[in-house]
Amino acid sequence: MISDEIIMNFQLTGGNTETETITANNNLVIKIMHDGNAWNAGIQSNPHGFELHYFENEACVRSVKFKNTGHKSIVYKQGEACD
Secondary structure, eight states: OOOEEEEEEEEETTSOOEEEEEEESHHHHHHHHGGGOOEEEEEEEETTEEEEEEESSSSEEEEEEEEEETTEEEEEEEEEEEO
């Protein structure tokens, strides 16, 4: 079970980025996986963790950042940008 606070960034085309803190829990994982629908998914890694990014529909790209903590990775930041 994930039980941590993470930062969520939202941005609409031409708009400012809005940031809020949300609780990472099993509901967040279900939302991220949203019926298994994802297009143009990709992963970028670095020495501290990795980032998953994908389109959940024609207008919105999402990202989820994970950081390495010992023998596991935890979600620490999520973002969304929509047209």
